[in-house]
Amino acid sequence: MTVTANLEKQQAVELYSKMLLIRRFEEESERLYRRGMIRGFLHTYIGEEAIAVGAVPLLRDDDYVISHYRDHGHALARGMDPKSAMAELCGKSTGCSGGKGGSMHLFDVEKHFMGGHAIVGGQLPLAVGMALGIKQQELDSVVMCFFGDGAVNEGEFHEAMNLASLWKLPVIFMLENNLYGMGTGVNRSRAGGANIYGAADPYLIPAVQIDGMDIMAVIETVKEGIQKVREKDHGPVFIECMAYRFHGHSMADPSNYRETEEVKEQMVRDPIDRFRTLCMEANILSQEEISELDEQVDAIVQEAREFAENSPEPNESDLYSHIYASPEVN
Numbered sequence: 176m177t178v179t180a181n182l183e184k185q186q187a188v189e190l191y192s193k194m195l196l197i198r199r200f201e202e203e204s205e206r207l208y209r210r211g212m213i214r215g216f217l218h219t220y221i222g223e224e225a226i227a228v229g230a231v232p233l234l235r236d237d238d239y240v241i242s243h244y245r246d247h248g249h250a251l252a253r254g255m256d257p258k259s260a261m262a263e264l265c266g267k268s269t270g271c272s273g274g275k276g277g278s279m280h281l282f283d284v285e286k287h288f289m290g291g292h293a294i295v296g297g298q299l300p301l302a303v304g305m306a307l308g309i310k311q312q313e314l315d316s317v318v319m320c321f322f323g324d325g326a327v328n329e330g331e332f333h334e335a336m337n338l339a340s341l342w343k344l345p346v347i348f349m350l351e352n353n354l355y356g357m358g359t360g361v362n363r364s365r366a367g368g369a370n371i372y373g374a375a376d377p378y379l380i381p382a383v384q385i386d387g388m389d390i391m392a393v394i395e396t397v398k399e400g401i402q403k404v405r406e407k408d409h410g411p412v413f414i415e416c417m418a419y420r421f422h423g424h425s426m427a428d429p430s431n432y433r434e435t436e437e438v439k440e441q442m443v444r445d446p447i448d449r450f451r452t453l454c455m456e457a458n459i460l461s462q463e464e465i466s467e468l469d470e471q472v473d474a475i476v477q478e479a480r481e482f483a484e485n486s487p488e489p490n491e492s493d494l495y496s497h498i499y500a501s502p503e504v505n
């Protein structure tokens with residue numbers, strides 16, 4: 176049986192369109208950054224799209240997703256409106272966080288997309304807290320938590336793994352191992368090297384490592400993981416998705432710590448190219464259909480850009496809303 180044997184045309188259309196939407200959305204956001212329309216930080220997910228698109232759509236509406244600052248892919252895969260995401264990147268009031276969060280703080284409570292967190296590893300204890308809430312309410316929702324290889328060296332990672340396992344909480348830990356944390360290779364920052372999934376062993380959490388740039392592998396593994404975690408008292412699972420980010424850590428990164436050869440070699444694994452080839456070779460999608468989908472995605476992204484450009488900045492009066500403390504204004 177081939178990997179495409181169970182792939183329906185409609186599913187192929189959805190997976191391809193979603194991955195391409197994320198890619199084109201981020202390419203457009205890079206252009207907007209260069210034009211000064213987007214300021215602050217901008218971390219793209221280019222090269223890693225198969226992880227979010229393979230995993231997130233397998234969840235139910237009452238499940239939760241939480242992510243790190245490289246969050247555009249997870250938010251769009253969860254169904255966030257690209258217009259509201261682009262407006263947020265541009266700091267506009269129509270953005271999902273009112274234009275006050277920016278690229279690293281996308282948020283959509285209705286869709287149970289709980290951010291966008293800039294502190295490396297900061298989302299891990301939050302995911303565990305959310306899962307504890309689910310368990311205490313005796314619900315069967317699950318929490319899918321995305322984080323990078325850099326987060327594994329944080330104390331919070333170990334605290335989160337410990338409590339999630341001890342209390343048998345419904346968390347799917349989705350490690351996106353792209354081999355770098357900013358400019359530092361994982362072999363230079365982690366005792367134990369690049370194969371991280373063994374870090375789940377001391378906490379008795381079942382763990383696997385997969386090719387995170389192969390969307391079919393992501394779907395197969397995550398589907399099984401969700402099923403297990405949803406069982407009462409099963410506890411968490413840990414999925415290490417091996418990937419590579421094609422661009423720098425952020426727009427401010429000239430990326431001169433990686434050899435051009437290495438990047439070129441990794442680009443052969445491009446998840447979108449591989450999936451397109453797979454669908455065409457298995458006669459699931461034709462060249463014409465692919466071209467049509469490409470055009471549709473381009474139109475969505477252009478609409479998002481126009482919406483963001485034409486949206487107003489937040490009002491001065493918004494300065495003091497959605498913050499913890501009420502400032503004393505004299």
Ligand SMILES: Cc1ncc(C[n+]2csc(CCOP(=O)(O)OP(=O)(O)O)c2C)c(N)n1
Nearest residue numbers: 245293294295323324325326353355356357
């Ligand atoms: C607690 C904390 N320490 C340091 C930083 C600075 N910082 C931002 S991103 C990053 C690298 C994280 O890499 P990784 O978790 O592998 O995610 P990736 O960027 O590769 O997706 C660091 C060190 C931070 N934001 N938070």
Ligand SMILES: [Mg+2]
Nearest residue numbers: 323324355356
């Ligand atoms: Mg990394």
